[in-house]
Amino acid sequence: MLVLGIESSCDETGAAVVRDDGLVLSDVVQSQIDLHARYGGIIPELAARDHLRSFGPVVTEALAKASVTLADLDVIAVTCRPGLVGALLVGVQAVKGLAWASDKPLVGVDHLVGHILSVFLRRGEKSPEPPTFPFVSLLVSGGHTALYRVDGPHVSLMRELGATRDDAAGEAFDKVAKLLGLGYPGGPAIDRLAAQGRAGSVPFTRPMARIDSLEFSFSGLKTQVAQLVEREGVPTSGERLADICASFQDVVTDTLQRKLFRAAEEQGVNQVVIGGGVAANRGLRARVTAEAEKRGMRAVLPELASCTDNAAMIAYAGAMAFARGDRAGFDLAATSRTSLPQGTRKGRGAR
């Protein structure tokens, strides 16, 4: 089965052609980072307008790179939730036109399900051997941070075990980077600097370390960095900056890793996966790999291109949804909320 996937939930316009065994035939991502960088964050109206400009060229390029035409496709999949509604709407409405014109079936995909299933994508020789079900997935992206038990490749077979009560891990990376004058998006910059610094040299308190829970909280950690910058100013020395980045990243990745393996233990599963933009973080990848080895468990890490937003993961999730009978009509709507059941109440409970 051949699927065209379309992604426009945030600041990346993506189109990809993927086979239902996970083989990626093409994956085109048009990033809007430069457009939003000068504002230090994403401006929803600018994002929607840029998706509109990019949609046609990105789809044309994805089909050409895969050497297929619309007629060769079995189904078209589009991200319809969660995300910026104006941005999502562009992809959803444009895809209805494509599906109507080519007489192909349409399926709506939850962007988070795409991130969770991104470990199944195969881009080349070095692609990881995919996990088998069940496994526990740590989804760490710009807007979400949560743990899921995954019993199969469909939203109905995924259950949230715990999520963040406030900021997402990626959001914490981005906000801390902004405080440190590192620009947007901050994750890759902190990752780079952390490799040169000394983890633990700046004493940050670990979030939610005192209570036995699979929930996360990162806003307090961000405040700790804000207070440090207030006390000593934005670091001018490269060494100090690297130490702050290394210490911050160490606390975040240690928290993520501990809860991921605690969840796997509680669920009695021996495979863990990660997904989302922060899954590209070198510190997190090394930690998860080492801990799995120590425990005799299997950790599957998506390739870097599969971590941050891409349409290949949407195409694959769409293939799985289509195979289970999901179909969307021309009334498919874009919504800001995920379809995954959410158990964690924002801002609630002891820390």
Ligand SMILES: Nc1ncnc2c1ncn2[C@@H]1O[C@H](COP(=O)(O)OP(=O)(O)OP(=O)(O)O)[C@@H](O)[C@H]1O
């Ligand atoms: N190497 C890295 N280390 C840490 N964070 C990273 C790295 N690379 C990317 N990120 C972070 O990943 C986030 C972007 O990920 P992604 O594209 O999955 O998020 P999103 O699509 O904006 O959010 P969501 O998927 O929740 O809607 C940003 O917050 C970015 O800083």
Ligand SMILES: [Mg+2]
């Ligand atoms: Mg994303």
